[in-house]
Amino acid sequence: MTHQPRYSPFFREPLAADRTVVRAFGYWPKALCAGLVLAAASTMQAQMWIRESTVMPDSVTGGGMHDGEGGTLTFTNAIYGGLEYNDNATLSESGAGGLALRVGFATGIRYPVSRSNELKFDVSVERLTYLSGVDGTEDYNSLLPGSETTFTIYAGPVRVRNFLRAELTEDPVETPVVNNTSRFGRFNGYLGSQVDWDMNRVIWQLTGSVGRQFATESSNSQIDFWTYGLGLRAVFPLGPSTSCGVSVSEAITLYDLSIQNESETRTFGVFGQTALSRKIGLDAAVGIQTTNYDNSGSILDQDDYAGLYGSVGLSHQLQKNFSYSLRLRHDIDEGYGTNFYQITEITLTPKISSVYRWEIVVPLSWQWVDVSGPTGDSFTRAGIGVEARRPLGRKLDLSVGASRYEKFTDVPGAGYAQNRIYFSVRYNF
Numbered sequence: 040m041t042h043q044p045r046y047s048p049f050f051r052e053p054l055a056a057d058r059t060v061v062r063a064f065g066y067w068p069k070a071l072c073a074g075l076v077l078a079a080a081s082t083m084q085a086q087m088w089i090r091e092s093t094v095m096p097d098s099v100t101g102g103g104m105h106d107g108e109g110g111t112l113t114f115t116n117a118i119y120g121g122l123e124y125n126d127n128a129t130l131s132e133s134g135a136g137g138l139a140l141r142v143g144f145a146t147g148i149r150y151p152v153s154r155s156n157e158l159k160f161d162v163s164v165e166r167l168t169y170l171s172g173v174d175g176t177e178d179y180n181s182l183l184p185g186s187e188t189t190f191t192i193y194a195g196p197v198r199v200r201n202f203l204r205a206e207l208t209e210d211p212v213e214t215p216v217v218n219n220t221s222r223f224g225r226f227n228g229y230l231g232s233q234v235d236w237d238m239n240r241v242i243w244q245l246t247g248s249v250g251r252q253f254a255t256e257s258s259n260s261q262i263d264f265w266t267y268g269l270g271l272r273a274v275f276p277l278g279p280s281t282s283c284g285v286s287v288s289e290a291i292t293l294y295d296l297s298i299q300n301e302s303e304t305r306t307f308g309v310f311g312q313t314a315l316s317r318k319i320g321l322d323a324a325v326g327i328q329t330t331n332y333d334n335s336g337s338i339l340d341q342d343d344y345a346g347l348y349g350s351v352g353l354s355h356q357l358q359k360n361f362s363y364s365l366r367l368r369h370d371i372d373e374g375y376g377t378n379f380y381q382i383t384e385i386t387l388t389p390k391i392s393s394v395y396r397w398e399i400v401v402p403l404s405w406q407w408v409d410v411s412g413p414t415g416d417s418f419t420r421a422g423i424g425v426e427a428r429r430p431l432g433r434k435l436d437l438s439v440g441a442s443r444y445e446k447f448t449d450v451p452g453a454g455y456a457q458n459r460i461y462f463s464v465r466y467n468f
Contacts, residue, residue, distance in 0.1 A: 110151070111150075111151060112148070112149070112150045113148070113149045113150075114146065114147070114148055115146070115147040115467075116144075116145065116146045116147075116467070116468050117144070117145045117146075117465055117466065117467045117468070118142075118143070118144050118145075118465070118466050118468075119142070119143050119144075119463050119464060119465035119466070120140070120141065120142040120143070120463065120464060121140075121141055121438070121461055121462050121463030121464060122138065122139070122140060122141070122461065122462060123138070123139045123140075123141050123167070123459060123460070123461035124136065124137070124138050124139070124459065124460050124461070125137065125139060125457065125458075125459050126457065126458045126459075127455060127456065127457040127458070128169070128172075128173045128221045128457075129173060129219065129220060129221045130211050130212060130217070130218040130219060130220065130221075130446075130455045130457060131218065131219045131452075131455055132452055132454060132455060134455070134456075134457075135172065135173040135221070136172050136173060137169045137170070137171045137172020137173050138169070138170045138171045138172065139167050139168060139169045139170060140167070140168050140170055141165060141166070141167045141461070141463065142165070142166055143163065143164060143165040143166070143181075143183075144163070144164055145161075145162070145163040145164075145183075146160075146161070146162055146163075147159075147160070147161045148160040148161075154193075155192060155193045155194065156190070156191065156192055156193070157190070157191045157193075158188075158189070158190050158191075159187075159188070159189045159190075159191075160188045161185055161186060161187055161188075162182070162186045163182070163183035163185060163186055164180070164181065164182055164183070164186075165180070165181040165183065166178050166179065166180055166181075167179040167181075167210075173221055177221075177222070179209045179210060179222065180207060180209060181207055181208055181209065181210070182205055182206055182207035182208075182226075183206070184206050186204070186205050186206065187202055187203060187204040187205070188202070188203045189201065189202045189203075196236060196237040196238065197234065197235065197236050197237075198234070198235045198237075199232060199233070199234050199235075200232065200233045200234075200235070201231075201232045202229070202230070202231055202232070202233070203228070203229070203230050204228065204229045205226070205227070205228040205229075206226070206227045206228075207224070207225070207226045207227075207255075208224070208225060209222050209223065209224035209225075209255060210223075211223040212444060212457065214375070215380070215382060215406060215408050215418075215420055215446075216374065216375055216377075216380055216408065216410060216416075217375065218446065218453055218454075218455055219452065219453075222255075222256065223259065224254060224255025224256055224259070225252060225253070225254055225255070225262065226251075226252065226253055226254075226255065227250065227251070227252050228250065228251050228252075229248050229249070229250045229251075230248065230249050230250075231246060231247055231248025231249065231268075232246070232247060232248075233245070233246040234246075240275070240276075241273055241274065241275055242273070242274040242275075242276065243271075243272070243273060243274075244270075244271070244272040244273075244274060245270070245271050246268075246269070246270045246271075246272075247268065247269050247270075248267075248268045249265070249266075249267055250265070250266040250267070250268065251264075251265055251266075252264050252266070253295075259375075260295065260296060261294070261296050261298040261299055261375075261376075262294075262299065262373070262375060263294065263295040263296065264292050264293060264294045264295065264299070264373075265292075265293050265295075266290055266291065266292045266293070267290065267291050268288065268289070268290035269288065269289050269290070270286065270287070270288035270289075271286070271287050271288070272284055272285065272286040272287075273285050273286075280312075280313060280314035280320075281311075281312065281313040281314070282311060282312055282313075283309065283310065283311030283312075284309070284310055284311070285307075285308070285309055285310075286306070286307070286308050286309075286310065286326070287305075287306065287307050288304075288305070288306045289303070289304065289305050289306075290303070290304045291303045291304075292304075292373070294336070297335060297336055297337060298336050298337050298338060299336045299338060299373075299374075299378075300332035300333055300334055300335060300336040300338065300340065300341075300378055301332070301333050301335055301336070302330050302331060302332045302333070302378070303330070303331050304328065304329070304330040305328070305329050305330075306326050306327065306328045306329075306348070307326055307327050308324055308325060308326020308327065308348070308349075309324070309325060309326065310322075310323070310324035310325075311323065311324075318355060318356040318357070319353070319354070319355050319356075320353070320354040320355075321351075321352070321353055322351070322352045323349070323350060323351040323352065324348075324349055324350055325347065325348070325349035326347070326348055326349065327345075327346070327347060327348075328344065328345070328346065328347070328348050328371060329343075329344065329345045330343060330344040330345075330371070330378075330379065331343050332378050338376055338377065338378075338412070339412060339413055339414065340374070340376075340377045340378045340411055340412030340413070340415075341378075341412075342378055342379075342411040342412055343378075344371060344378075344379055344381075344411070346381075347369065348369055348370060348371060349368065349369050350366065350367065350368035350369070350370075351366070351367050351368075352364065352365065352366040352367075353365045353366075359393075360391060360392050360393045360394070361389070361390070361391050361392075362389075362390050363387065363388060363389040363390065364386075364387075364388045365385075365386070365387050365388075366384075366385070366386050367383075367384070367385045368383070368384055369381070369382070369383045370382050370383075370384070374410060374411060374412070377410050377411050377412040377414075377415055378411045378412060379411050380408055380409060380410045380411065380415075381408070381409045381411075382406055382407070382408050383406070383407040383408075384404060384405065384406045384407075385404070385405050386402065386403065386404045387402075387403045387404075388400065388401070388402045388403070389401050396429050396430060397427050397428065397429045398427070398428045398429070399425065399426070399427050399428075400425070400426045400427075400428075401423075401424065401425050402422070402423075402424045402426075403422070403423050403424075404421065404422040404423075405419065405420075405421050405422075406419060406420040406421075407419050408420065416448055416449075416450050416453065417448075418446055418447060418448035418449075418450070418453070418454075419446075419447045419448075420444065420445065420446045420447070421444070421445050421447070422442065422443065422444045422445075423442070423443055424440060424441065424442035424443070425440055425441055425442075426438060426439070426440030427439050427440065431464075434466055434467045434468060435464065435465070435466055435467075436464070436465045436466075436467070437462070437463070437464055437465075438461075438462065438463045438464075438465070439461070439462040439463075440460070440461055440462075441458070441459060441460045441461070442458070442459050443456065443457065443458050443459075444456070444457045445457075
């Protein structure tokens with residue numbers, strides 16, 4: 040497990056659903072999906088579920104039993120710490136910042152109970168404490184994306200993957216529609232199961248989940264909700280590096296308080312992935328989403344959503360020491376004081392390696408956001424960063440970096456610019 044401190048959450052790719060499985064098998068009419076992969080493009084994460092209630096874990100990696108024998112318990116761990124300066128932790132026009140200490144721990148456990156059962160546990164936690172300036176006595180806790188426990192059961196061509204996934208963030212820069220606050224804490228947890236049935240020429244995937252979100256501050260408890268999701272996918276493997284498929288899903292969201300409007304969401308989409316060459320990968324997904332709100336809350340927003348979602352991604356190993364990834368996505372998320380907001384984002388992430396043992400990553404991002412409702416805002420947000428990583432030994436790594444985020448809006452007092460610089464040392468064991 041090689042977790043990197045998430046100092047630049049703005050550049051984090053959105054959580055997506057399972058990764059599509061691709062297997063080689065005999066003759067199959069590839070023309071069935073070749074046009075779909077090129078015309079509708081598809082994601083490496085296969086179907087990009089729009090609602091968090093339908094975010095699912097990795098999909099099947101092949102039918103039948105797994106290869107591991109039972110009884111071998113393995114651990115991978117890392118601890119890290121460093122200093123960070125943030126000149127605008129409150130995301131305001133005037134800005135209030137300070138120096139902070141960030142420490143974290145990541146662990147991964149793998150235990151193949153038998154040839155038919157496997158247990159996995161991954162968790163990454165962080166704490167950020169301001170030593171000076173804004174919120175000098177407060178701690179910010181994070182449970183990072185990818186933290187989950189899974190128990191997998193294999194039975195011939197069927198795989199059942201039970202999962203518990205959790206995420207906690209209190210950094211307001213994670214949420215585009217939030218500003219003028221130094222804290223916006225949310226916990227999200229999902230409990231569910233995914234059943235994969237490998238029928239050779241098609242893999243059926245049925246997933247159900249129950250989700251819970253709650254705010255870490257009582258003043259934001261209007262965003263506390265339960266959500267229930269059900270998804271069905273048909274995946275057609277076309278070869279060792281190509282697949283496509285069709286997906287449908289439904290989710291309902293029920294809030295604890297009668298402030299936000301409760302909703303029901305349905306999606307229908309297609310997805311696919313392929314390798315254009317040994318060094319170029321292409322993935323995409325596109326679909327239709329409808330979300331109907333019951334207008335039971337006290338907010339003034341009565342807008343429903345009916346439209347497209349989608350994403351397309353390109354990864355390219357241009358030279359031995361230079362690669363980049365490019366992604367464009369259109370997504371919908373729950374609002375805060377409104378029903379929802381639409382976000383269109385383009386990200387470009389070049390990476391240079393083996394420069395005097397340094398690896399350099401330069402993430403670039405631009406977001407266009409439209410908020411629903413009569414008082415909804417439309418704004419853009421840009422980000423640029425650079426991080427350099429270098430091994431200091433067999434188990435020790437150094438990271439240094441900087442980032443800038445800037446929000447552009449016509450709403451008085453809602454724009455901001457934020458700059459961060461940091462360094463971190465990580466020990467793997």
